[in-house]
Each structure stands twice: as structure tokens, then as C-alpha cells.
Amino acid sequence: xPYRRKTIDPEKIKEQQAICAExxxxxxxxxxxxxxxVDTYGCQQNEADSEKLRGxxxxxxxxxxxxxxxADVIVVNTCAVREHAEMRVLGNVGxxxxxxxxxxxxxxxxxxxxxxxxxxxxxxxxxxxxxxxxFGPHELWRFPELLRQVMDARERRDDRxxxxxxxxxxxxxxxxxxxxxxxxxxxxxxxxxxCNNFCTYCIVPYVRGRERSRLPEDILREARQLVEEGxxxxxxxxxxxxxYGKDLDEPVDFADLLRMVSAIPGDFVLRFMTSHPKDxxxxxxxxxxxxxxxxxxxxxxxQSGSDRVLKAMNRHYDRAAYLEKVALARRYMPDLVLTTDIxxxxxxxxxxxxxxxxxxxEEVRFDAMFTFIYSKRVGTPAASMPDPCTRAEKQxxxxxxxxxxxxxxxxxxxxxxxxxxxxxxxxxxxxEPYNLSSRTSGxxxxxxxxxxxxxxxxxxxxxxxxxxxxxxxxxxx
Ligand code: 5AD
Ligand code: SF4
Numbered sequence: 001x002p003y004r005r006k007t008i009d010p011e012k013i014k015e016q017q018a019i020c021a022e023x024x025x026x027x028x029x030x031x032x033x034x035x036x037x038v039d040t041y042g043c044q045q046n047e048a049d050s051e052k053l054r055g056x057x058x059x060x061x062x063x064x065x066x067x068x069x070x071a072d073v074i075v076v077n078t079c080a081v082r083e084h085a086e087m088r089v090l091g092n093v094g095x096x097x098x099x100x101x102x103x104x105x106x107x108x109x110x111x112x113x114x115x116x117x118x119x120x121x122x123x124x125x126x127x128x129x130x131x132x133x134x135f136g137p138h139e140l141w142r143f144p145e146l147l148r149q150v151m152d153a154r155e156r157r158d159d160r161x162x163x164x165x166x167x168x169x170x171x172x173x174x175x176x177x178x179x180x181x182x183x184x185x186x187x188x189x190x191x192x193x194x195c196n197n198f199c200t201y202c203i204v205p206y207v208r209g210r211e212r213s214r215l216p217e218d219i220l221r222e223a224r225q226l227v228e229e230g231x232x233x234x235x236x237x238x239x240x241x242x243x244y245g246k247d248l249d250e251p252v253d254f255a256d257l258l259r260m261v262s263a264i265p266g267d268f269v270l271r272f273m274t275s276h277p278k279d280x281x282x283x284x285x286x287x288x289x290x291x292x293x294x295x296x297x298x299x300x301x302x303q304s305g306s307d308r309v310l311k312a313m314n315r316h317y318d319r320a321a322y323l324e325k326v327a328l329a330r331r332y333m334p335d336l337v338l339t340t341d342i343x344x345x346x347x348x349x350x351x352x353x354x355x356x357x358x359x360x361x362e363e364v365r366f367d368a369m370f371t372f373i374y375s376k377r378v379g380t381p382a383a384s385m386p387d388p389c390t391r392a393e394k395q396x397x398x399x400x401x402x403x404x405x406x407x408x409x410x411x412x413x414x415x416x417x418x419x420x421x422x423x424x425x426x427x428x429x430x431x432e433p434y435n436l437s438s439r440t441s442g443x444x445x446x447x448x449x450x451x452x453x454x455x456x457x458x459x460x461x462x463x464x465x466x467x468x469x470x471x472x473x474x475x476x477x
Contacts, residue, residue: 005172005173005212005213005247005248006170006171006172006173006212007172007173007174007175008141008172008173008174008175010175010176012141012142013141013174013175013176013177014176015145016056016141016142016143016144016145016177017059017144017178019144019145019148020056020059020060020144021059022148023060023061023144023147023148023151024059024060024061026151027060027061027062027072028061033061033062033063034060034061034062034063034072034073035062035063035064035065035070035071035072035073036054036057036062036063036064036065036071036072036073036074036075037064037065037066037067037068037070037071037073037074037075038050038053038054038057038064038075038077039074039075039076039077039092040077041076041077041078041079041085041088041089041112041114042077042078042079042080042081042085042112042113043079043081044188044235044237044273045190045193045208045237045238045239046077046078046079046112046113047182047188048188048189048190048237049077049112049137049140050075050077051179051180051181051182051188052140052141052177052178052179053075053077053111053140053143054179054180055177055178055179055180056143056144056177056178057073057075057180058178058180059144059178060144060147068096068099069098069099069102069103071099071103071106072103072105072106072107073106073107073109073147074096074099074106074107074108074109075109075110075111076089076092076093076108076109076110076111076112077111077112078110078111078112078113078114078115079112079113079114080112080113080114080116080117080120080203080204080207080377081113081202081203081204081375081377082372082375083375083376083377084375085114086114086120089110089114090123090128093108093110093124093128093130093131094128094130096108096130097129097130100130105154107132107133107147107150107151107154108130108131108132108133109131109132109133109134109135109143109146109147109150110124110128110131110133110134111133111134111135111136111137111139111140111143112136112137113136113137113203113204113207113208114207115134115135115136115166116136116137116138116166116206116207116208117203117206117207117378117379118166119378121134121164121166125162125164131162132150132162132163133146133147133149133150133162133163133164133165134162134163134164134165134166135163135164135165135166136165136166136167136169136207137171137193137207137208137209138167138169138171138172138209139165139166139167140174140177141174141177142165146163146165149163150162150163169209170194170209170210171193171194171208171209171210171212172212173193173212173213173214175214175218183426183427184230184231184456185231185232185233185424185425185426185427185455185456186231186232186233186234186235186426187226187231187233187234187235188235188237189219189222189223189226189234189235189236189237190214190237190238191213191214191219191236191237191238191241191244191257191272192211192212192213192214192238192239192241192243192244193208193209193211193212193238193239194208194209194210194211194212194239195208195210195211195239195240196210196211196240196243197240197276197314197316198314198381199303199313199314199315200312200313200314200380200381200382200385201313201343201346201374201377201380201382202377202380203377203378203379203380204239206379206380208239211239211240211243211246211247212247213244213245213246213247213248215248215250216245216248216250216252216256216257216260219236219257219261220260220261220264223261223264224264226268227264227265227266227268228266230456231268232267232268232269232424232456232457232458233268233269233271233424233426233439234261234268234269234270234271235271235272235273236257236258236261236270236271236272236273237272237273238272238273238274239274240274240275240276240279241254241272241273241274241275242254242275242276242279242280242281242284243276243279244257245257253283254272254284255281255283255284255286255287258270258272258284258287258288258291258294259287259290259291262291262292262293262294267458268293269293269294269295269424269441270291270293270294270295271294271295271297271443273299274299274301275298275299275300275301276301277300277301277302277315277317277321277322277325278315278316278317278321280298280300280325280329282328282332285328285329285331285332285333286332288329288332288333289332289333295337295441295442295443296333296335296336296337296441296442297336297337297338297339297441297442297443298329298336298337298338298339299339299340299341300322300325300326300329300338300339300340301340301341301342302322302340302341302342302360302364303315303341303342303343303346304342304343304346304349304353304356304357305319305356305357305358305359305360305361306319306349306352306353306354306356306357307319307356308353309346309348309349309353309356312346312347312348312382312385313343313346313382314381319356319360322360323360323363323364326338326364335442336442337367337440337442337443337444338364338366338367339366339367339368339369339370339443340364340366340368340369340370341369341370341371341372342357342361342369342370342371342372342401343371343372343373343374344357344371344372344373344374344394344397344398344401345373345374345389345393345394345397345398346374346382347374347382347385347386347387348385348386348387348388348389349374349389354397357401358400358401358404361401361404361405361408362404362408365408365412366405366408367409367412367442367444368405368409369401369405369408369409371398371401371402371405373391373394373395373398374387374394406468409468409469410466410467410468413444413466413467413468413470413471414466416444416463416466416471417463417464417465417466417471418463419462419463420460420461420462420463420476421440421444421446421460421461421463421471421473422440422441422458422459422460422461423438423439423440423446423448423458423459423460423461424438424439424456424457424458425437425438425448425450425454425455425456425457425458425459426438426439426455426456427455428452428455429447431447433449434447434448434449434472435448435449435450435452436448436449436450436452436454436455438459438461440471444470444471445469445470445471446461446463446470446471446472446473447470447471447472447473448461448472448473448474448475449473449474449475450474450475451475454475459475459476460475460476461473461474461475461476462474462475462476
């Protein structure tokens with residue numbers, strides 16, 4: 001059964017904005033500007049969601065702080081992909097009780113993927129009395145209404161009343177939520193939400209719901225506005241951008257969308273993430289090669305180099321198919337920057353199967369690899385697969401893979417020494433002598449010596465030296 005795409009009625013978003021105006025009156029009644037602290041964990045999608053939370057909070061009159069002792073409202077936007085992130089969240093949320101003791105009026109909200117898991121919402125309910133409000137990703141659009149419920153309870157002196165909004169849902173598309181972006185040079189642009197792939201290790205499809213695409217006209221409107229506002233680096237976001245448009249009535253796919261966005265007049269770099277290898281098509285590679293503004297960078301998570309493990313992961317490709325895609329992409333873009341994600345120690349992974357991953361990495365020579373030790377996620381199929389390998393063995397494998405990744409990245413970086421590359425200056429490093437940070441079109445980090453007035457501009461950089469993590473250079477006048 002194809003999933004029927006749901007949308008939130010724009011009138012409902014307007015109602016939320018009216019609630020923001022009402023909360024503005026209440027929050028600023030004593031003439032003081034309230035402060036909010038939005039703490040974000042996890043992926044870029046979460047960063048983008050936090051920009052919406054900040055958008056609403058700004059409409060409520062809030063300024064922003066990073067200091068929980070100064071904040072009137074704290075929102076912790078959580079991640080559920082690995083246990084480590086959850087542990088950090090729980091530790092930090094627990095520690096918020098100190099700030100709340102010092103500021104009894106403070107409101108603490110926890111939202112995002114972690115709380116969409118029933119056992120985690122329960123845990124917060126039972127063991128974290130500091131938390132006043134909990135809401136999952138599907139409820140983000142009605143954050144003002146939920147916050148008002150908490151404030152109403154406070155006013156009634158009903159301090160025990162806490163608000164939990166984590167109902168099971170497939171998710172919907174909500175347009176019109178105000179955004180307050182983090183930077184002035186780089187911007188995230190969500191083009192779709194959710195995931196339909198059900199890789200056996202992954203919790204995302206359970207917490208973020210089914211794939212649903214925004215309409216091309218809504219995406220284009222936002223992109224045009226970003227260019228007008230002077231953003232120079234736009235990243236189209238989705239869990240699997242290659243399946244963009246499958247749920248739309250219009251016959252439009254991701255490559256078409258990429259072409260439409262890159263046709264917007266202006267000087268900017270267009271990127272996207274993440275791509276599932278099974279859906280990365282020749283049409284996509286051709287479009288990337290043809291569109292001048294499109295960065296020659298693709299993040300193509302391979303996860304493993306072993307056919308058996310890939311099958312057990314439900315990835316729908318094997319090693320040979322992945323290598324073919326890479327070769328095809330490189331045929332279209334010889335200068336392609338290729339990055340990947342890899343999971344080490346998937347249940348039942350043998351030493352030989354791990355070595356298949358190492359050999360695949362040697363063969364592909366990724367520009368950067370994001371490597372993770374498998375983390376068991378409650379409710380996913382992999383959680384009930386036999387997993388005889390010990391944590392210590394997995395750690396050893398992880399260390400070997402990291403060593404390989406660093407060696408390859410260092411070698412790739414060294415090859416840039418002496419070259420002149422076009423980069424976008426995106427900020428200051430806070431360190432001398434290389435005081436500016438910048439990125440190549442392929443997303444490589446370049447530390448530069450130069451005038452901070454160059455932030456937000458494209459410049460030519462002469463690369464003088466490098467290490468495993470970055471390139472270093474001078475601005476060519
Ligand atoms: N354990 C470890 N890594 C995981 N990822 C997703 N789920 C898990 C898990 N259970 C990794 C994958 C994915 C990246 C975003 O996180 O490599 O591509
Ligand atoms: Fe998780 Fe796989 Fe979907 Fe990525 S494609 S979010 S790894 S289920």
C-alpha cells in the first residue's frame with residue numbers, strides 16, 4: 001500500500017503563530033526579555049528542526065543563550081541513532097535539575113527522535129521530574145501550543161502536570177513554520193522527511209515515520225529566499241534524498257529538483273545529503289556533473305563491504321553494485337569527493353567480513369569516512385540477531401578502520417598541496433595563524449590566513465600544507 005502523504009493545514013500553523021504572539025505577551029509581561037536555550041544532538045535534520053524551534057521561540061520574544069542557568073526555556077532536541085547519544089542526553093537532562101533549582105520558573109522540554117521511543121518517554125516520565133514537556137518529531141509543528149499547556153498548568157499552580165505528546169504517527173508535511181537559521185553563509189533546506197528503508201539496525205523509520213516530500217514549489221521558494229538573503233552554501237536534506245518525489249502526484253525526482261534549484265540565479269554551492277546507494281541513479285550523476293552550482297560531493301553510506309552483512313542489514317545492494325555506482329559517478333565527475341558511513345560489528349560480523357569492509361575502503365579510497373560501532377536499538381530486527389563478538393573485539397576493528405580512514409584522508413590531503421582551489425570562507429577558527437575556516441566545493445575543510453571581511457565570499461586558496469583532518473593555505477589575491 002503506497003503511503004498517503006499527509007499535510008498539516010496551513011491555518012493550523014497560523015494558529016500556532018497566534019499562540020506565539022500570546023506567549024510573547026505573557027513571557028515579556030515583566031518587561032524583561034526571556035531567554036531560550038536550544039540544545040541539539042544528532043544529524044543535520046535535527047539541526048534543521050532546531051531552527052524551527054528557534055523560529056517559534058523568537059516569535060515568542062525570546063533571545064537565545066547557551067547557558068542553562070540563564071535560560072527561561074530549555075529545549076533539548078535529541079537523537080536516537082546510537083546509544084551513546086542517548087546516554088549523553090540523559091546525563092545532560094538529569095544535570096539540568098541544578099539550573100532549575102536556581103531558576104524555579106524555568107521550563108524544560110525534551111523533543112526529537114529519542115523521546116519518540118515509548119521506553120524513553122516512559123523513562124523521562126518516571127525518572128526525570130525536571131522535564132516539563134516531551135514531544136516527538138511529529139509534534140514539532142505544535143510546539144507553541146504544547147508550551148502554552150505547560151505555562152497554563154504553572155499558572156494554575158498545578159506543578160505536577162507535565163505534558164507528553166509522543167503519539168505514534170507516520171508523520172506529515174508542515175509548511176510555514178518560522179525559521180531562525182544558525183548561520184549567515186550556510187543553510188540547511190529540508191526537502192523531505194522520514195525513511196521507508198528499514199535497514200535492520202536503524203531506528204529512524206520508527207521514530208521519523210514514512211518518507212514524505214515537500215512540494216517542489218515550496219522548496220524552490222525557500223531556496224530563492226536563501227539566495228536573496230545572501231546564503232552561499234545550501235544543503236538539501238533528507239534521510240534518503242534519492243527517493244524524493246516518489247510520494248508526489250507530479251512526476252519529479254531528485255535529479256529534477258537538483259536541476260531546478262541550481263537554476264536559481266546567484267552565486268552559491270548546492271549540496272545534498274544523504275543518498276542511499278540503491279537509489280543513486282546515472283541521471284543523478286549526470287545532473288550533478290551538468291549543473292554548475294552542484295558540488296561534486298556525494299555522501300554515499302556503504303555501511304559494510306561484505307555481501308552477507310549488507311543483506312542482513314537489508315541494504316538492497318551488494319559490494320559489486322556499490323563499486324559500480326562509484327565507478328559510474330566518477331566517470332561523470334572525475335574530481336568527485338566521496339564520503340561514507342560504515343558500521344563496525346554488526347551482529348554476527350566475522351573477522352573476514354570486517355576485512356571485506358577494509359578492502360572495500362582501500363579500493364574506493366573514500367575522502368572521509370564516518371565510522372560507528374554497531375549500537376543495538378530496541379525494536380529493530382538486528383536487535384534480536386545473535387551477536388557473539390565482544391565489545392573489545394569490535395573496538396579493535398573500529399580502531400583498525402579509523403587508522404585506515406586517517407591514512408587515506410591524509411594521503412588525499414597531501415595531494416592537494418601546491419594546488420589552488422576555490423573555497424567559500426565560512427567563519428573564523430579562533431586560532432592563529434590560520435584564522436579563517438573555509439570549504440572547497442567538495443566539502444573539504446581549508447584553514448586560511450586572511451581578512452575576516454572575506455567571510456561569506458568565494459576566494460581562491462593556495463594550499464601550502466595539510467594533515468589528516470584539514471588543508472591549510474593562503475588567500476590568492
Ligand atoms: N548503530 C551504529 N550506527 C548506526 N547508524 C545508524 N543506525 C546505527 C546503529 N544502530 C549509522 C549509519 C548511518 C549513520 C547516520 O548512522 O552508518 O548511515
Ligand atoms: Fe536508517 Fe537506512 Fe533509513 Fe538511513 S536509509 S535512515 S540507515 S533506515
